[in-house]
Amino acid sequence: MHIQMHDFSGHLFPAELSRYLAARGHNVDHVYSAQYASGKGTLERTAEDPQQLRFSPLTAGRPFQKYSAVGRIRFERSYASAWLAHTERTAPDCVVACNVPLFALAAFRRAAARWNQPWVLWHQDLFSNAISDEINRRLPGPAAGAGSALVRRTEANVVRSATQVVAIGEEFRRAYRQWGVRTSHVTVIPNWAPIGEIVPRPRENAWADQHLPRGSEFRLLYAGTLGRKHNPLLLTGLLRSALGAGLPARLIVASEGEGIDMLRQDLERSPDLPVTLLPFQSAADLPDMLGSADALLTILEPEASRFSIPSKVLSSLAAGRPVLGLMPADNPAAADIRAADGFVGPPTDFGIAAAVGWLRMLAREPEAAAAVGRKGRQLAERRFGIGPIADRFETVLNRAAGPGFIPGTAEAGPGARNRPAHAAPPPRGFQRKAS
Incomplete structure (x- = not known):
């Protein structure tokens, strides 16, 4: 399977999962934001990495402004455009979206619906709760209420639209039900740490x-x-x-x-x-x-x-x-x-x-x-053994790709992958870029 593993933050454990899935024979494109500052995993190929693994940093046309409402929205729209262009160019069988900001996710889920692109939401944070807290700090009561309702609907639609969802705790499933979202497509897989990379070391080193x-x-x-x-x-x-x-x-x-x-x-x-x-x-x-x-x-x-x-x-x-x-x-x-x-x-x-x-x-x-x-x-x-964890992710990925998925035979371009017979074709007017 050609998998786009998109971890916006570039953390350690998603990179470990990408390496392990590539070692199992999947073609894995590990995508991350080049502009987001955080503790990073090893986001480049090493001599031990399989040929099926590559790393793709994405750069938006706008600067990342974490605490500016307008600047943040402009960045997320620009980042979404870069993400969609990369996805269209590389034509993955399935996309995994992890830590991607909410409004960029919302843009992607709309495009995924047009393209019939299978994708998995790997849900790390309930964005709408955090954004609502910020809205309540900045806006008066009625405006804050309307803004909070909007972001909650946006996140609920992202969860509802994902082909499959991996949530990191049961608390997420309870939140989905409160939002009126059915959870038959949700699998709970807690986070972990790469125990082969993070090992006990002497105090003096x-x-x-x-x-x-x-x-x-x-x-x-x-x-x-x-x-x-x-x-x-x-x-x-x-x-x-x-x-x-x-x-x-x-x-x-x-x-x-x-x-x-x-x-x-x-x-x-x-x-x-x-x-x-x-x-x-x-x-x-x-x-x-x-x-x-x-x-x-x-x-x-x-x-x-x-x-x-x-x-x-x-x-x-x-x-x-x-x-x-x-x-x-x-x-x-x-x-x-x-x-x-x-x-x-x-x-x-x-x-x-x-x-x-x-x-x-x-x-x-x-x-x-x-x-x-x-x-x-x-x-x-x-x-934190990566083998059993990868087994569970593979099950989710296979569900997302659908019963009609045949590894290794996808045509190039979103919307042209191996759809089940009942799947809708790409929308009229869809233009596939040359790769």
């Missing part, structure tokens, strides 16, 4: 030698995006409380964007705080970076728990380090942390105080801390 002072400081590491669903000041608040409780600690944050800017402003009033701020690190450096920490941090605001399940927790488990989450207790990621004997507390001063007590225990009892890390790694090894 080449990455730590380059970026951190040697010594007995207790290292608290946060690596990942810091957006509107996070309060970055929880991180410096945790550090200040740990130092005040007599725990000599250092905070390391590897991120970019608005959240790092907030931390820098906070640190201007406390220039002597032991904090190391870094940009996103490469996929090759990720195991050593995570391994350098004594505890790995995750934060999530209460309202964000309605639409987000932080996948950074899964990488932390794979790294074999204790995990601390300041987040709502009912988020599925909190259950993963507790299953590994990590700490979960609310994202409040009360939660910080309790977290400091847990950190002091880890510092006093290195063997207990090591046991917590081992339990997380064991949990990851039990759950």
Whole structure:
């Protein structure tokens, strides 16, 4: 099967899935945004990669403006145009859309309907909940209500129109039903971390030698995006409380964007705080970076728990380090942390105080801390095997391609793939570009 695996963010685990599917004989075109800044996977071919795998960065004609409403919509429209042109040119049998912004998704789903293009929505976040929160912050009541209803309808139509849906938790299926969307085409496959790439590493390693002072400081590491669903000041608040409780600690944050800017402003009033701020690190450096920490941090605001399940927790488990989450207790990621004997507390001063007590225990009892890390790694090894995960995705892809799909015989161009006999032809006037 010719698969377009489109992960807008360029994360680690979708790239692992693409590599594994290509190794099974599928032709995989791994597409991602060249303009979106985040922690990235290895998004280029290596010597070990099969010939059936390629990587395709997409660039929109507009800059990515995350927090400008008008600028963001213009970017998404431009990105959708680049995506549609790439899809028309490469003619995949099935498209998997992961982390693609909502309005770009909406444009794609309309084109997919015209082209009779099979596609899978790999649903990572409930976009309409997050966008509605932003609308409510910016607009008065009646306008906010109308805007929220519009984005919810848009996302419901995306879910409804997808040939198949992979949701990362049962919470998504419940949301679909609340939107009045039938869920017979929905499969729940939780996220994972690539346990062959993220492996436990020594605390003192080449990455730590380059970026951190040697010594007995207790290292608290946060690596990942810091957006509107996070309060970055929880991180410096945790550090200040740990130092005040007599725990000599250092905070390391590897991120970019608005959240790092907030931390820098906070640190201007406390220039002597032991904090190391870094940009996103490469996929090759990720195991050593995570391994350098004594505890790995995750934060999530209460309202964000309605639409987000932080996948950074899964990488932390794979790294074999204790995990601390300041987040709502009912988020599925909190259950993963507790299953590994990590700490979960609310994202409040009360939660910080309790977290400091847990950190002091880890510092006093290195063997207990090591046991917590081992339990997380064991949990990851039990759950994150790529073979069974790929089996489930292949089942979904085969359902999406349909009973009439015959591998290796598709004509070039969207709308000309191996449709079941009952499928509608491409719309009149559809022009197929030469490849």
